[in-house]
Amino acid sequence: MKLDLSLTVNGEAVSARIEPRMHLVDFLREVLDLTGSHAGCEHGVCGACSILVNGQMVRGCLMLAVQAEGAEVWTVEGLTETGAIAALQEAFVARNALQCGFCTPGMLVAAATLLKANPTPTREEIREGISGNYCRCTGYHAIIDAIEQAARA
Amino acid sequence: MKPAPFAYARASTLAEVFDALETHGDAARLLAGGQSLVAALNLRLASPSLLLDINGVAALRGVTFADGLLRIGALTRHAELGADPLVALHAPLLAQAVPHIAHAAIRNRGTIGGSLALADPAAELPACVLALEAVLVLASRAGERRVAAGDFFQGLYRTALRGDEVLAAVEVPPRAGASCTVQELARRHGDYAIVGLAAQSLGQGVQLAWFGVGAVPLRTPLAEAALAAGDIAGAQAALAGELDPPGDLHGPPALRLHLARVLLGRAAAALKGH
Structure with a gap:
């Protein structure tokens, strides 16, 4: 079974014909070649696939692509192009907030979501904001430093 | 995969x-x-x-207050539950549970109906509706039937829902002015609770509903009575006879029972502090 799908990704209208079992992050990566969002655990635990759907952060692996019919999706690529997360990206580099980088696209989406709702978070609030995103390299402190720096910028 | x-x-x-x-x-x-x-x-x-x-089924959406009942549509997402003014007023326990449910991205999609119908024994919302003495509205072609939360959860991931039914809504008797608290212990924030407690007090009554301590969420009436009488130590002691938690990778049953007593102490302080 294949279904027609139309949606907007990073501001561009997109159409495809896909199997309903394909989750959204696979659609972005494999059909649209937007490989910034990462597929990690594929059961909603690691947060590497975090993306924005209709302005809200969701797990790309816990939403089927066919469920995004008519939706507006933003990934790390689009957020980079518009400059929406430029301050965060700069701070991540400055504070060494990544090593292997696998978690970074999801971390940036989580951090951007946090700062939109709460532009001046405490470190504790930052911890809570990224608590759904795993990083296996940094030990998190550098990521919290970076988000704090971006918030103050 | x-x-x-x-x-x-x-x-x-x-x-x-x-x-x-x-x-x-x-x-x-x-x-x-x-x-x-x-x-x-x-x-x-x-x-x-x-x-x-079923995300497009309008009949399963929305939060309303009418005829003295708060009705929460099954498709209400956790984030909506946490932000809804009617929920905050009439069922503050549910609003307080929301920050404990997984993480922000999950709360943006997950629904109250889904959580109740799945009936994960370590989930917050099943225990909350039990503490609230809510009624679950089950719809089928024959019409609606109403099942008390205490009768809905029947076993591990097993509920009163029949194969031809869909959980349509939750009806909560209003608890405006209630003191309430959700306490849980987890290894990391957002993880399923090792032990959790949804507690509420209003007037002379106290409701305690536990999660993560067995196959279904549980009330502990003896501990409730002791706590209502102001006897915190008595309430903690009563738990030994009312909870029979399983052992697992977190530790043996005695550990969970100990943690339950700790949570009860914290809950008593939180309820009193309101």
């Missing part, structure tokens, strides 16, 4: 949901927020032949 193939359809009315359940029976699964179901599909723990997306 990737899900096994399935057919997908969107329902926009309850009649379409009943049609699909009638035609496909157990082979069909209803997709609401999908925050547990899609994970189960990805892990191939579930392999339905039809996934029926």
Whole structure:
């Protein structure tokens, strides 16, 4: 079974014909070649696939692509192009907030979501904001430093 | 992993949901927020032949207050539950539970109906509706029937929902002015609780509903009576006779019982502090 799908990704209208079992992050990566969002655990635990759907952060692996019919999706690529997360990206580099980088696209989406709702978070609030995103390299402190720096910028 | 193939359809009315359940029976699964179901599909723990997306069914949406009852539509997402002014006023316990449920991204999709229908023994919302003495509205082609939360949870991931029914809403008797608190212990924030407690006090009564301590959420009436009388130590002592928690990788049953006593002490302080 294949279904027609139309949606907007990073501001561009997109159409495809896909199997309903394909989750959204696979659609972005494999059909649209937007490989910034990462597929990690594929059961909603690691947060590497975090993306924005209709302005809200969701797990790309816990939403089927066919469920995004008519939706507006933003990934790390689009957020980079518009400059929406430029301050965060700069701070991540400055504070060494990544090593292997696998978690970074999801971390940036989580951090951007946090700062939109709460532009001046405490470190504790930052911890809570990224608590759904795993990083296996940094030990998190550098990521919290970076988000704090971006918030103050 | 990737899900096994399935057919997908969107329902926009309850009649379409009943049609699909009638035609496909157990082979069909209803997709609401999908925050547990899609994970189960990805892990191939579930392999339905039809996934029926009910997100477009308007009858399952919305929070209303009428005739002295707060009615919460099954499709209400956790984030909506946490932000709804009617919920904050009439069922503050539910609003307080929301920050404990997984993480922000999950709360943006997961629904109260999905959480209750799945009946994970370590989930917050089943215990909350038990503490609130809420009534679950189950809809089928024959009409609606109402089941008390205490009768709805029947075993591990087992509920009173029949194969031809969909959980339509939760009806909560208003608890405006109630003191309430949700306490849980987890290894990391957002993890399922090792032990959790949804507690409420209003007037002379105290309701305690536990999660993560057995196959279903549990009330502890002796501890409730002791706490209502102001006897915190007595309430903690009563738990030994009322809870029989399992041992698992977190530790033996005695550890969980100890943690339950700790949570009860914290809850008593939080309720008193209100």
